[in-house]
Amino acid sequence: MTQQAKTKKLINAPENIIAEMIEGMVGAHPDLLRVEGPTGRAVVAIDGPRDGKVGVVIGGGSGHEPAFAGYVGRGLADAAAVGNVFASPSPAHIADAARAADGGAGVIMLYGNYTGDVLNFTMAAEELAAEGMAVRHVAVADDAASAPIERKEERRGIAGDFFIFKIAGAAADLGEPLARVEALAKAANEATRSMGVALSACSLPQTGRANFFIGDEDMEIGMGLHGEPGIRRQKLAAADEVTDELMDRLIDELALSGGGRVAVLVNGLGSTTQIELYLIFRRVKQRLDALGVSIHASWVGEYATSLEMAGASITLMRLDQTLQALLDHPCRTLALTVGTVHDGAAAEIRSRKSEKAADTARVAESTADLVAEGDVTPDIFRAMMKKVGEEIIAEKDWLSDLDGVIGDGDHGVTMEIGWKAVQSAMEDAPAEETIDGTCKRMAKAFLDAVGASSGPLYATAFLRAGSAVANRLNLDAGAMAAWIAAACQGIRDRGRAEPGDKTMVDAWVPAAAAALSTAQSGVSTLDTLKAARDAAEAGMKATATMEARRGRSAKLGARSLGHVDPGAASTFVVLRAMTLALEQVR
Known part of the structure; x- marks a missing residue:
């Protein structure tokens, strides 16, 4: 031998x-x-x-x-x-x-x-x-x-x-x-699904010898990153033929069809030329175009290699709104940069605890790629949030009175503290800050100011809501509904409450459902907000017939019947104020 x-x-x-x-x-x-x-x-x-x-x-x-x-x-x-x-x-x-x-x-x-x-x-x-x-x-x-x-x-x-x-x-x-x-x-x-093909072996530095043998005219379909066997070894085929075999499996498993969106990675294994990788991507795009599946983002190059192995892999990630927004979120590393990340080196020489909310808010350097359709601009959105603060402060005593019956009586005070902090933080917001950036600013301000349960609940709501519209400059009816729905889901996930527990969720859930349903009918952003407001009011009133199952009032049992939940009431105030603010600018 x-x-x-x-x-x-x-x-x-x-x-x-x-x-x-x-x-x-x-x-x-x-x-x-x-x-x-x-x-x-x-x-x-x-x-x-x-x-x-x-x-x-x-x-x-x-x-x-x-x-x-x-x-x-x-x-x-x-x-x-x-x-x-x-x-x-x-x-x-x-x-x-x-x-x-x-x-x-x-x-x-x-x-x-x-x-x-x-x-x-x-x-x-x-x-x-x-x-x-x-x-x-x-x-x-x-x-x-x-x-x-x-x-x-x-x-x-x-x-x-x-x-x-x-x-x-x-x-x-x-x-x-x-x-x-x-x-x-x-x-x-x-x-996410991936599948690859290897054309030659790699060699470990310690041995200097190929870690497996493959014939000069052969290829391995489904090879692992370390040279693990794939599903079949066969004669080398044309790029389109190989790509089709890999794509057939990925398309089937992800159930891709018209109207879908994906992110694509065509990855070289170490010694595959850019020419070959772009030939593969060309065919990937042809296959997806034929299905009516849009490519939201793509990368072609060496991102996960196997030393000097020859070959490539295709990775598809099926996108929904949440995954797409996270994929688009800025990052900066030596192998991947997305968007613009502000230089944070100064964080090394300043107290993190003394940072203002403005320090953590991200301002988009360019809004050219954001969806501009919609009548709620960042300025109008901030006006809406300012109005929420004003209305919460005006209703402070009512909210505290409601809480005094079934809670500890501080809900109105807590909400006032949180929304005053939000208003203060927004004063530092640059004019070009996006709605997503403002939501991050609000989340930090509210969380820093409020130590009660409302702090993490509303902070999570703001973060989720902002993330849901991170790809937008302005909000239309559909985006406003998505904002409300994401805020609702954030509160549910953080608080682990469900409808019927007699909490703010009993107002948020019907509000989100009404907003999503109304937006789908092609009405205006204002009409979408009105639907959410009215559903929140109905949900708030319905809490009076519920027995509390979450929070401090859960200990009251049947004694909580007949009283509106203060968290549901403040939810109604929030959505009512947003609606009123939008009415005033029309």
């Missing part, structure tokens, strides 16, 4: 390759990256981890560059645990990364669904939980070739990491709580 020829690589001592790579990476990007922790394997964002934000930790073996450390930066991952070539990072590496990323709101770990990664990340999570850190983890499993759909939990994670990391990083950057970041990462995982 002929001895296999050794491959050539520009390396020093193989045992030092990872430490030297990290040193070179951080040295080349000192504005983005630093190393923390005693293991030297935690690459951390200069402008990422911060107090009160969920920390996002990613990781896996080296050899897949720019994954994983290439996705560390503002708006994406806060830290990456870097393993040896094609080997999981150890629990110590992962723990270093998590401690560096922890801002007190918990940490989410994202990694490929491989046995080594699952074991090591799980062990690290157990260690950190014992220290008191809240930890969640999601194993990415996007490789459609690695297991049948009925056993999709067994599937490997390959280039789909790119999208799951992006979604989770954006959610965390927007201030979403840990459970919500986890839920969104899982939703992205469920909406």
